[in-house]
Amino acid sequence: MLNNWFSDRALRTFRTSYSPLQMHDLEHQLEDSEDAILLPSKRFIPDHTADPLSTWTTWTTLVLSVLAIACAFALYITPASISGRHDVHGLRQPNQYPGLEFIDELKDKAPAMYFPSAIVRVNKASPEQVYTSGSHVILSDNDSMFFQWHLRRSKFTSCYIDSFVPTLEDGLAANKTYTSSGSLTQIQIWNVTTPEEPMRSLSWNSRPQRIALMGTVAFLPEKEKIKQLKLEDGWESLMPTRFSCGEKAIVSIEVACEGCRLEFEQLFSIPPLAFDMMKIG
Template sequence: MPPPGEAVYVPLSTLDDETVQTSAKASRSSSAGRYESNEWRSIWLSIIVSVLALGSALLLNSAVADVGILLQRKQSLARLPKMNPYPNFDTVGDLKKSRKMPRLWFPGVILRVNEEEPDREHISGSQVVLNETNSMFYRWRVRHPPSDSTCYIRAVVPTKAELEISNKSYIASGDTGALEVWNVTYPGQLHGITWNTKPTRIGLLGRLNFTSERGPEGAELRSPTPSFTCQEQVTVEISCPTCHIEFLQEFSDPMLAFDLQQLG
């Protein structure tokens, strides 16, 4: 223990050469490790940047190509012929002529004659009466029919539900499928004729079925008369000796009538 007040000498520690060399090696090893780590980081960063740049270039190239294709498509579409929104609209007139659409004619004369009152003159009107003693004369005027046009006569009978809506009705009994349509081809005036002066029957045009019923699967049971050559004036007598039919033939829907159809 040194005396109080005296300085104490503490010898400094010294490093030998081996210690110095070991420290230097450790320092160099640490520096080399950090350098290698930084170098790999730089390499990976360069690789990532290169991949991103390559991907961006590919996307840009694809986008430019798509724009070019779209421009080409627009130019190609512009060169395509424009479609007509109404194809064949200009041929409707020719189609109507070639198809010979039916044309409806309403009678100008509806006249009854009665065997029980052989000298009575009935006037033309809308009342239709058919039975064993009453028959009806119909006359249609067809405007300028072509030489090749044909006509037929039919009975038009709506369903009872349709008639109720329009406040129409009819009476029908007996064999309503045995109506006879006779050609009379009478050039004179029908007004003022009686049972005794009625036109002579020339030939039977056909038979009609006065019914609103349908057959299986909606099949039509009201066959018209066979077609015949249309003339400017068509006059017929309709009779039904085995049935009784009464109705008003008016020019309104639904049609309850005997009418003339023209083809061509």
């Protein structure tokens, strides 16, 4: 009986000291503990919603990658599918002669060099000696050369007479050389009367008469000419032998040399070694 009494007493004591753990007590304890952040809470709702911009970028990249692969594959198999002969009828044909369509325009462009139609020598020491037109040019105290040009009508109205001499290297390469003595910087260019007949042959006694000294020229390569005479750009437009042209006409001149001697062959070829007329504008 005594034991029953102690059992009932202990049971009543246990019931008054123990009560079930309530939810608010659990929350209070988790918030105060270090592991609270590891456990879900009714106030923490994780967001699993995807970012729309990120989704759009991903799909765009995927589509572009597929298109790139498809294009690369198409380019790879296209050459293999081309076989057999193809008809080229109707394709644009290349021009085999480019520039010829402008030949009519280019032929009247300035500057332009004109080769004389007559080159005749006369000799004062042999006044009756008749010389015919040819390529051999001799200038000395006794020898003069007469040149003649037959000009057509042109829109360019300025011309001049000058010497044209290649450099030593260019002359040797073209087999064009000359012999000379004395100074060649003051070769005289004279305007003369024009014979009634074509100037095919002349003697000293039948030569055209001088009208006026047009000026002097230097028989030198252009680089040496500019250096020795201290010429500047555009010196051609100030040539002392410059005259008006543009109309149909016959131009006759005499080339003379005092205190010098010059001999060469004037041929119609490049590079020029000659006394020629230039049309400049």
